[in-house]
Amino acid sequence: MRRRRRTVSAKLSFALFLAALLYLAACTPGLAQPGHRSSDDSPLSIPQLLPEANNTSGRSSLRPMPLERSIAAASPAESGAAGSVLILYDTAGEYGWVGQIHARMLANLLGHFPVTYKAHPVEDYRRGMLRRFDAAFYIGSTYDNVLPPNFVRDVMTGDTPLCWFKYNIWRLAWTQTGFSSKFGFTFNWLDWTGYDTIHYRGETYAKYQADPELGYVWLLYPSTCEEIATASRTVDGTTESIPYIVKGGNLWYVADLPFSYVSEEDRYLIFCDLLYDILGYTPPETKRALCRIEDVNPISDPDELRAIADYLYSRDVPFAVGVVPVYTDPLGFYSEGVPEYTELSWNPDLVSALHYMESKGGQIVLHGYTHQYDSTPNPYNGVTGDDFEFYRCELAEDWSTIYSGAVPEDSSKWAKNRVKAGLAELQAAGFTPVAWETPHYAASSEDYLVFASMFDLTTQRAIYFDLRLPAHGFKGDGPPTYFGGQYFPYVIQQDIYGQKIAPENLGSYEPDPWPGYRYWYVEDVLRCAEKNAVLRDAWASFYFHPFYEIESLEEIVEGLQSMGYTFAPLRQDME
Numbered sequence: 158m159r160r161r162r163r164t165v166s167a168k169l170s171f172a173l174f175l176a177a178l179l180y181l182a183a184c185t186p187g188l189a190q191p192g193h194r195s196s197d198d199s200p201l202s203i204p205q206l207l208p209e210a211n212n213t214s215g216r217s218s219l220r221p222m223p224l225e226r227s228i229a230a231a232s233p234a235e236s237g238a239a240g241s242v243l244i245l246y247d248t249a250g251e252y253g254w255v256g257q258i259h260a261r262m263l264a265n266l267l268g269h270f271p272v273t274y275k276a277h278p279v280e281d282y283r284r285g286m287l288r289r290f291d292a293a294f295y296i297g298s299t300y301d302n303v304l305p306p307n308f309v310r311d312v313m314t315g316d317t318p319l320c321w322f323k324y325n326i327w328r329l330a331w332t333q334t335g336f337s338s339k340f341g342f343t344f345n346w347l348d349w350t351g352y353d354t355i356h357y358r359g360e361t362y363a364k365y366q367a368d369p370e371l372g373y374v375w376l377l378y379p380s381t382c383e384e385i386a387t388a389s390r391t392v393d394g395t396t397e398s399i400p401y402i403v404k405g406g407n408l409w410y411v412a413d414l415p416f417s418y419v420s421e422e423d424r425y426l427i428f429c430d431l432l433y434d435i436l437g438y439t440p441p442e443t444k445r446a447l448c449r450i451e452d453v454n455p456i457s458d459p460d461e462l463r464a465i466a467d468y469l470y471s472r473d474v475p476f477a478v479g480v481v482p483v484y485t486d487p488l489g490f491y492s493e494g495v496p497e498y499t500e501l502s503w504n505p506d507l508v509s510a511l512h513y514m515e516s517k518g519g520q521i522v523l524h525g526y527t528h529q530y531d532s533t534p535n536p537y538n539g540v541t542g543d544d545f546e547f548y549r550c551e552l553a554e555d556w557s558t559i560y561s562g563a564v565p566e567d568s569s570k571w572a573k574n575r576v577k578a579g580l581a582e583l584q585a586a587g588f589t590p591v592a593w594e595t596p597h598y599a600a601s602s603e604d605y606l607v608f609a610s611m612f613d614l615t616t617q618r619a620i621y622f623d624l625r626l627p628a629h630g631f632k633g634d635g636p637p638t639y640f641g642g643q644y645f646p647y648v649i650q651q652d653i654y655g656q657k658i659a660p661e662n663l664g665s666y667e668p669d670p671w672p673g674y675r676y677w678y679v680e681d682v683l684r685c686a687e688k689n690a691v692l693r694d695a696w697a698s699f700y701f702h703p704f705y706e707i708e709s710l711e712e713i714v715e716g717l718q719s720m721g722y723t724f725a726p727l728r729q730d731m732e
């Protein structure tokens with residue numbers, strides 16, 4: 158029985174993080190069908206986009222809300238670095254929501270830097286906007302979107318650093334005299350033939366081939382334009398390559414939408430690293446690591462926790478412990494139909510083990526109140542650690558997860574009360590958490606706003622909606638909304654909800670199979686850490702379930718240390 162619980166819990170946790178990682182990806186027209194899931198059954202093909210059930214927010218269209226941050230997330234800009242940033246994005250067409258979500262994901266990454274930003278639909282561009290900002294981005298996500306003439310003119314005549322993603326560059330390159338001489342490259346066509354490997358700083362990254370499309374440019378004047386990253390493929394022993402990211406004059410061109418189909422080892426990381434150069438900031442050139450022991454709850458084994466604490470202490474590794482302070486199995490899923498319920502403070506041996514972990518460098522992270530929802534499967538069995546707490550989910554026939562929407566009673570007050578209850582349970586056992594971690598990395602926007610207001614630090618991945626505020630529950634009719642999942646390769650001082658986020662970018666060790674999901678072995682965690690090591694503000698952050706064999710934890714920790722990563726504690730002032 159116990160083994161079964163452990164196994165299921167771990168598999169589901171893994172499934173969830175994977176889903177959180179990939180479901181947004183869908184930002185490719187043709188793959189993105191509201192209300193439908195991808196028919197691709199590869200293990201990486203998690204449902205990509207989902208309507209949030211029955212929007213009752215009263216909004217009648219998907220017109221984006223204003224999106225801006227007027228106060229920089231950190232200290233003042235370095236001299237010469239960007240202090241203010243403009244994000245322009247497409248909203249036109251059936252897939253206009255894609256641009257809205259990608260704009261939010263970009264805004265989250267800007268939360269790593271001490272910049273203010275303003276996000277604005279490109280269709281509403283007004284003359285002179287570009288030059289009022291220190292740097293700008295245009296997310297070309299709507300194919301052949303008509304660009305305002307003022308925008309085209311300002312790009313051609315201005316010198317504000319501008320990063321352009323994928324589509325519609327041809328509206329300049331093919332019509333504006335002087336484009337090539339100003340920027341040193343020209344645009345050829347959209348390439349669908351499939352370049353699956355991206356090269357950057359001596360490392361390779363994946364480009365997921367459910368979306369093979371890339372903008373294909375040629376460098377004409379090497380004195381003006383340089384190739385920053387390269388896309389390649391190898392067929393029958395022959396390797397072909399095309400530019401992937403180029404910089405000509407003040408224009409960066411990214412041949413792709415790097416927020417689509419994101420995995421832990423793909424080209425999204427390249428763009429994250431290049432933000433330092435685009436914005437003009439000096440990277441710290443550090444390699445730091447985070448370790449989190451996951452899903453510790455009132456029925457966890459104290460001896461396993463003590464053994465882990467002893468090992469990590471012996472390796473000089475500070476670590477986080479994600480604690481769920483209440484265990485419940487209201488349907489008796491693991492107890493032959495008899496409901497179970499236990500609070501942390503009812504288990505003195507476990508409380509003592511957690512204090513022991515603290516004495517060895519452990520830091521308590523509040524990982525939900527019950528890590529399940531009500532007395533109903535959400536989506537699996539209603540058991541702590543297995544189910545979602547802050548978002549409603551269902552299981553598809555193939556056991557993949559359908560994100561149905563906010564829970565029916567979702568509100569700021571509801572979320573706040575759950576967090577408060579979790580804090581009270583922790584405090585009853587003598588603990589004060591250093592951070593928050595959302596169970597299964599999913600909640601409504603309103604819940605995230607609550608987490609941001611109650612914690613100075615979180616450690617997690619998160620989901621982001623095309624509307625800033627959530628649709629509530631399942632009642633009423635309204636337009637669907639969309640969301641995407643995002644992880645971060647470095648510290649985000651402030652995401653669009655206001656959360657400070659310590660990264661989790663490597664996932665968790667997962668040796669057991671599960672329908673629809675991949676294995677994730679020690680070598681997978683370490684391979685992704687190698688790819689992150691190339692970044693100039695490198696982090697290797699993973700989590701580990703304490704019921705797995707400690708030898709795997711040892712291999713990961715020592716593997717990361719041998720790559721030059723230094724483990725760091727969670728701190729509210731971490732950068």
Ligand SMILES: [Zn+2]
Binds near residue numbers: 451452542596597
């Ligand atoms: Zn969990």
